Amino acid sequence: MVTVKKEGILLKKTNLEFESEGVLNPAVIIVGNKIQLFYRAVSKGNYSSIGHCILKNPLLVEIRNEKPVIFPQFDYELHGTEDPRIVEIDNLFYLTYTAYDGINALSALATSADLIHWQKKE
Numbered sequence: 001m002v003t004v005k006k007e008g009i010l011l012k013k014t015n016l017e018f019e020s021e022g023v024l025n026p027a028v029i030i031v032g033n034k035i036q037l038f039y040r041a042v043s044k045g046n047y048s049s050i051g052h053c054i055l056k057n058p059l060l061v062e063i064r065n066e067k068p069v070i071f072p073q074f075d076y077e078l079h080g081t082e083d084p085r086i087v088e089i090d091n092l093f094y095l096t097y098t099a100y101d102g103i104n105a106l107s108a109l110a111t112s113a114d115l116i117h118w119q120k121k122e
Helices: none
Strands: 022-031 034-043 047-057 058-066 080-089 092-099 107-113 119-121
Touching: 034 080, 047 092
Parallel strands: 022 080, 047 080
Antiparallel strands: 022 034, 034 047, 047 058, 080 092, 092 107, 107 119
């Protein structure tokens, strides 16, 4: 049998506009010795974007971005970019997420070589 140790909440909502209503559903990847966490950030009106932070260890946030790294830009994601998942293949990071237009939920993809600059694939 597996025993689960509950450590509490790692990330909480903040007063920043893009994550003032909540943070949830993170994706995690370890790059070098840094734990990179990408999470759904919810603003007023239930609009979502994707936030990013770097963990010093599994329980301590070292750096937390004050702006989302992925946010709605196109009609098909007008109401949200949600639920990220990330993988690295051949030195390129692929972040999949759900794009929500207010009616339809679609799969979407963004890529990055450095986890800072992202290019959405339409």
